[in-house]
Amino acid sequence: MDLGIRSAFAATGATAPRGTDHTLAGRIAWITALRLAFLVLLLGATATLYLRGELARYPFSLRIVFLTIGGGFALAGSIMAACAADGLRSRSARAFYQPAGLAHRTGKWVDRGFHPGDRGPMDLTDAARAWSEDGFVVLPGFIAVEDLKPAVDELGLMFPSADGFHDGTDPRRERFLGDEFAGIDEFPFASAELSLLAVSHCLLDLAEALLGEADVQIYGAEAWAKYTGAADYDQDMHRDYLGHTMLVPSSAPGFRQLEMIVFLVDVPEELGPTHLVPRKHIPDRPAVPNWFRRPGLGEPGDDLGRFTDASGSPQLYEAEVSAAGPAGTVVAFEVGTFHRGTQLTAPRGVRYNMHLNFRPSAIQWGQRRGWAYSAFKREWSEFVDRATPRQLQAFGFPPPGHPYWTPETLAGMALRYPNLDLTPWHAGG
Numbered sequence: 001m002d003l004g005i006r007s008a009f010a011a012t013g014a015t016a017p018r019g020t021d022h023t024l025a026g027r028i029a030w031i032t033a034l035r036l037a038f039l040v041l042l043l044g045a046t047a048t049l050y051l052r053g054e055l056a057r058y059p060f061s062l063r064i065v066f067l068t069i070g071g072g073f074a075l076a077g078s079i080m081a082a083c084a085a086d087g088l089r090s091r092s093a094r095a096f097y098q099p100a101g102l103a104h105r106t107g108k109w110v111d112r113g114f115h116p117g118d119r120g121p122m123d124l125t126d127a128a129r130a131w132s133e134d135g136f137v138v139l140p141g142f143i144a145v146e147d148l149k150p151a152v153d154e155l156g157l158m159f160p161s162a163d164g165f166h167d168g169t170d171p172r173r174e175r176f177l178g179d180e181f182a183g184i185d186e187f188p189f190a191s192a193e194l195s196l197l198a199v200s201h202c203l204l205d206l207a208e209a210l211l212g213e214a215d216v217q218i219y220g221a222e223a224w225a226k227y228t229g230a231a232d233y234d235q236d237m238h239r240d241y242l243g244h245t246m247l248v249p250s251s252a253p254g255f256r257q258l259e260m261i262v263f264l265v266d267v268p269e270e271l272g273p274t275h276l277v278p279r280k281h282i283p284d285r286p287a288v289p290n291w292f293r294r295p296g297l298g299e300p301g302d303d304l305g306r307f308t309d310a311s312g313s314p315q316l317y318e319a320e321v322s323a324a325g326p327a328g329t330v331v332a333f334e335v336g337t338f339h340r341g342t343q344l345t346a347p348r349g350v351r352y353n354m355h356l357n358f359r360p361s362a363i364q365w366g367q368r369r370g371w372a373y374s375a376f377k378r379e380w381s382e383f384v385d386r387a388t389p390r391q392l393q394a395f396g397f398p399p400p401g402h403p404y405w406t407p408e409t410l411a412g413m414a415l416r417y418p419n420l421d422l423t424p425w426h427a428g429g
């Protein structure tokens, strides 16, 4: 299911702004103003049409009427001012979206810190409902273009541009040929901005809201470049769970695992958007087989192993919907949701995206990457130096106030990460 307003990006090629207005304060201010206008209109009509100047004979009553109207305006004005101030606070990111009631359920709230990328209260209830019903939700333009820009500006550190690839002027192009997965870079990225974006506070907010948990961890992060003609990107319908858990997917709240595909550029149909199958449109499928070959590919009797079905599954393909969307679109889906990557057909096209995986921290069987494995790298330290405590917590850092933090460990951390501001951990919870 798509949430938010579809933009005309596909037709114009322009980058769309964020599609949904989440500012509750703004809406309250508007409703108050409209109500006030209606009241004044009503009073005016009564005085003109009904009393026809009769009121002037009663100056005391007239005064009371004026005082009442004045009082009403003063009251409404202060309500609107309060709303505006709240809106400003939201925009300057001092307020945080917190999924209702989670603090009580997990008891694990920690100081979530301040971050310039925070965009204030957001109503993700509809997104959470859609993801529960369908097994996925598409949020067009969820990340604002200005928040994407620093990372997009650094993509050249990792991947050839479309021109560099298609003109053959970038020597790095060879790597992408012949294998659709060859364009994947693992976290930590050569672009620190992209690493920071992977756990931007708005994506963590989304992960918490969809997983229904206050304590979520990122367990996989990849950046992926695909170029038209470089490889065959058209995939068979599948679920990803085999590489994300040792067990099988659970749809029960608390045990779900969340994947996010984040489009870093506009991804119209010709640039191979992900296609997904809404759960409510297909009968439950057993855990095995996992891959369903495209109709017309393979024969029913083909032996491709237990995990692949070659009988052709038109129902799955007929039910698929496209996640095509502007830059900043987030495609959020469960590890048990059927989906597939599609072909890039646009001449000289490129698609850049991130593929991120989140889980409630208690789900130890949900794995993909051990972050410490790459923590010796310069890119890791560059990320850590600039990350907020909340972002680091998403990778498994103990929160401020955790008993791990002692004079001994803090002194060690100061040596290992000399540029990391350890104040929040010194200060405790």
Ligand SMILES: O=C(O)CCC(=O)C(=O)O
Pocket: 235, 240, 261, 272, 273, 274, 275, 339, 340, 341, 342
């Ligand atoms: O890139 C995409 O849109 C989806 C890729 C995918 O589903 C996969 O490689 O498992």
Ligand SMILES: [Fe+2]
Pocket: 238, 239, 240, 339, 340, 341
């Ligand atoms: Fe997949």
